[in-house]
Amino acid sequence: MSKVILKNNEEIELIRESVTIVSKTLGMLASEIAPGITGIKLDKMAEIFIRDHGALPGFLGLYDFPNTLCISPNNQVVHGIPNKNYFEEGDIISIDCGVLKNGYYGDHAYTFSIGNIKSETKKLLKICKESLYIGINEFRTNKRVGDLGYAIQNHNEKNGYGVVRELVGHGLGKKMHEGPEIPNYGSKGEGKKFLNGMVLAIEPMINQGTHKIKQLNDGWTIVTEDNLPSAHFEHNIVLRNNEPELLSTFKYIYESLGINSDEEKPFIKK
8 A cells, every 4th residue: 555645735635526426326327226237237327427427437547447336235344346247135235436537546335235134134234334433423523543443343243243354445545555554453553653644444344243254266355254244334434634535425325215314414514
């Protein structure tokens, strides 16, 4: 992972433009996700949507990844390759999307439910998403990477969930993965100090059971070792005026799904 690169206001707005296209892409997909649809169809829809907005798919060809979206159902944690399998009632699907526009990347993710899902899976998604905002709240100039990781880890582990160790959040800018690395675990007061101008992708990857994972033979797909479900939510955030400010939003997803939420309100700056 490359070094930490602080962004000025002009760069932040260019990143926001890319990030907004990701947010809108996920919102478009939210209205299409239903039993009987395939990952490959969602992938093609996303690619067309992104290109129609004057941008490039950020994941396509990155490190030789073959698709526009990472689509990871059920026990897949991240980096799932879209395929022709039909999604079914009761599935959960993490969709991670990246966009490149004006030389800057946007990158965030949401875990969707298809129809009625098990109550224990619903709780996993709820706690994972809560931990995302708990982590974002630690992204301040008087805090360090370890404070953020500890906050996410604590919220999930007290609910009995496994926090993936091998995969981490990251800085974001002209490269998809810039410094610093942002683990979803850590110790208070340790790690790099947060600075104004940092742009992060914060992304809890949380397993219902063990934190242990394995990689499939395709060289990409990461699954839980015990085959229990995994959840993944990701936002892009800038540290400005000593406080976290959301660049990404789930509001387009919520509009598609008819969900009312004020979860982002503390991190939206006028």
